[in-house]
Amino acid sequence: MFVSDCLSVNEKGHLTISGCDTVALAEQYGTPLYVMSEDKIRDTCRRYKASIDRYYGGNGAPIYASKAFSCKEICRIVTSEGLDLEVVSGGELFTALSAGVDAKHIHFQGNNKSLREIEYAIESGVGDIVVDNLSELCRIEKISAEKGVVTSISMRIKPGIDAHTHEFIRTGQIDSKFGFALETGEAFEAVREAVRAEHVELIGLHCHIGSQIFDKSPFVLAAEVMLAFYNKIYAELGKKLTHLNLGGGFGIKYKDADAAVAYEDYMNDVSAAVHASCEKYGLTIPKIYIEPGRSIVGEAGITLYTVGDIKTIPQVRTYVAIDGGMYDNPRYALYQSDYTCLIANRADQPANFKATIAGKCCESGDLIQENTMIQKPEIGDILAVLSTGAYNYSMASNYNRNVKPACVMICDGQSRVIIKGETYEDLIRNDL
Numbered sequence: 001m002f003v004s005d006c007l008s009v010n011e012k013g014h015l016t017i018s019g020c021d022t023v024a025l026a027e028q029y030g031t032p033l034y035v036m037s038e039d040k041i042r043d044t045c046r047r048y049k050a051s052i053d054r055y056y057g058g059n060g061a062p063i064y065a066s067k068a069f070s071c072k073e074i075c076r077i078v079t080s081e082g083l084d085l086e087v088v089s090g091g092e093l094f095t096a097l098s099a100g101v102d103a104k105h106i107h108f109q110g111n112n113k114s115l116r117e118i119e120y121a122i123e124s125g126v127g128d129i130v131v132d133n134l135s136e137l138c139r140i141e142k143i144s145a146e147k148g149v150v151t152s153i154s155m156r157i158k159p160g161i162d163a164h165t166h167e168f169i170r171t172g173q174i175d176s177k178f179g180f181a182l183e184t185g186e187a188f189e190a191v192r193e194a195v196r197a198e199h200v201e202l203i204g205l206h207c208h209i210g211s212q213i214f215d216k217s218p219f220v221l222a223a224e225v226m227l228a229f230y231n232k233i234y235a236e237l238g239k240k241l242t243h244l245n246l247g248g249g250f251g252i253k254y255k256d257a258d259a260a261v262a263y264e265d266y267m268n269d270v271s272a273a274v275h276a277s278c279e280k281y282g283l284t285i286p287k288i289y290i291e292p293g294r295s296i297v298g299e300a301g302i303t304l305y306t307v308g309d310i311k312t313i314p315q316v317r318t319y320v321a322i323d324g325g326m327y328d329n330p331r332y333a334l335y336q337s338d339y340t341c342l343i344a345n346r347a348d349q350p351a352n353f354k355a356t357i358a359g360k361c362c363e364s365g366d367l368i369q370e371n372t373m374i375q376k377p378e379i380g381d382i383l384a385v386l387s388t389g390a391y392n393y394s395m396a397s398n399y400n401r402n403v404k405p406a407c408v409m410i411c412d413g414q415s416r417v418i419i420k421g422e423t424y425e426d427l428i429r430n431d432l
């Protein structure tokens with residue numbers, strides 16, 4: 001009924017998340033409020049881990065792409081389930097290390113890592129730095145030489161695959177700022193450089209074709225393209241790699257109509273392609289990594305707001321104004337992303353009222369959803385936006401000097417704060 005299996009309705013007609021009444025949560029913690037289900041996150045981690053175990057005998061791991069939601073508690077939860085962690089900035093690395101994540105299980109991505117970030121990654125002993133471009137390779141080589149260490153690296157390859165998703169969140173096609181192109185020979189030359197370099201050890205290849213992808217075929221194609229390249233490196237350079245990271249990007253449900261594919265199905269088809277390609281080239285199956293972010297936390301999260309005003313413009317539309325907006329969820333403003341919205345305190349009622357959900361920022365485009373069907377709203381209602389666990393908190397800002405909401409985690413029917421809500425004092429902390 002409600003996009004995610006951790007959501008339901010109780011006898012009061014209130015929306016629940018993993019057994020907790022969302023209206024009670026809004027009362028206890030205030031709104032806006034991010035709410036995450038630990039049960040759901042752990043369940044998804046276990047499904048991914050079981051797939052790596054089933055198809056590759058555990059040789060490899062799922063890596064949680066922490067950009068989807070980076071905070072200490074989520075880092076602790078996913079790594080306690082045996083996942084590795086991907087970080088893309090010094091800040092995400094600091095968060096992961098502060099949470100106690102073993103640096104060897106951290107993969108450092110990014111298309112323009114600063115000198116400071118590279119030094120920090122090397123000093124911390126991260127397991128794998130994923131190199132995006134030649135200048136970065138030179139920087140890593142130089143810093144490693146200065147420190148007298150050999151740094152493990154992978155190369156980010158653009159497999160030339162145009163996945164069907166929003167233009168801004170595609171990354172694997174040739175016109176992308178990320179990685180080395182295969183078609184032009186750039187990737188091969190970069191690998192040759194990496195193999196020559198003395199203070200880096202090239203362990204593997206990485207690709208990521210985009211995000212929120214429902215179709216299985218681009219993932220299968222990417223695996224085939226990457227293994228052909230993996231083989232070429234051995235055949236022509238005599239370099240045996242050991243790791244292949246096939247990226248993330250699996251689609252989740254934002255609306256009930258979204259045709260999300262079960263993760264096991266992706267894994268089944270992709271692993272069939274991996275096994276077939278390895279057999280074709282006579283390769284030992286490398287350690288296989290996948291790097292999902294959205295699909296681990298997305299459907300596990302909701303955001304609760306209070307309705308503060310309802311403004312009907314005759315013959316035009318009705319705006320339902322909430323106490324949050326693009327500062328806690330910029331995704332509609334950025335990508336016109338779909339969301340399911342509902343009145344949490346009347347979740348059992350029919351959604352027969354057409355509303356545009358407006359945020360409180362000083363910006364006409366500050367909307368969460370336009371012309372969406374919800375239960376007839378009243379001022380003071382709790383409005384829930386579903387599937388907000390990924391790329392909401394992590395993309396939040398302080399626009400208009402709004403404070404970022406708290407986040408509570410639900411486990412076994414109990415709630416606990418995992419991120420405190422910001423205060424006005426937090427806003428001026430660094431002001432001089």
Ligand SMILES: Cc1ncc(COP(=O)(O)O)c(C=O)c1O
Binds near residue numbers: 086208212249291
């Ligand atoms: C390199 C890389 N890995 C992993 C991810 C995670 O993708 P998703 O959250 O769609 O699973 C992304 C984001 O698209 C990415 O850029």
Ligand SMILES: N[C@@H](CCCC[NH3+])C(=O)O
Binds near residue numbers: 067169211390
């Ligand atoms: N931030 C995007 C996805 C980017 C994925 C990271 N490369 C979203 O909200 O959908």
